[in-house]
Amino acid sequence: GENVEQHPSTLSVQEGDSAVIKCTYSDSASNYFPWYKQELGKGPQLIIDIRSNVGEKKDQRIAVTLNKTAKHFSLHITETQPEDSAVYFCAARVNFGNEKLTFGTGTRLTIIP
């Protein structure tokens, strides 16, 4: 089955700087890659996603890039703010019609004021 690896497990960034979280996946048939943010005491929330026919997607300060050849995708957060502090999960899904996501192990991002 699909295997998703996520790095780093923890990341501390000065407020205003950029943060990058990287994931690799094993199954070349994967075609959907979402990112989730989990704030303390809450369930994960979808923040951005990318399909396999797109190389990059941006939403304000957040962007995701996908390299299908290398089977890796990354989350980029620019101009970080204290409210960006959270745990971030990447995920991958194989095949149309198969709704099951495989998640990475998570990155705890801390923004230092």
Next chain:
Amino acid sequence: DVKVTQSSRYLVKRTGEKVFLECVQDMDHENMFWYRQDPGLGLRLIYFSYDVKMKEKGDIPEGYSVSREKKERFSLILESASTNQTSMYLCASSRTGAAHYGYTFGSGTRLTVV
């Protein structure tokens, strides 16, 4: 606002007890999932369901069962709770379709088995 509601935020149960975790969604989603979340292990899929009365095993189904009698409700059952089932349990739902809708998660149930 769409919602996935988990019935309990915190639960403390004794070893050997039968435990029910309830999840309800109000979005008419076809798919529902149960994950457990443990530090360093991320989110691991226990069971999922694509339709009423339908269930499939995830990656770690041992010690668990599920029930989906109605489209909006998906229950996770620990037949005989053990201490290694102490964890955060997350329910999620999603819509079927090639548009690849993401999951909507509940807030989680933190279960402690003593």
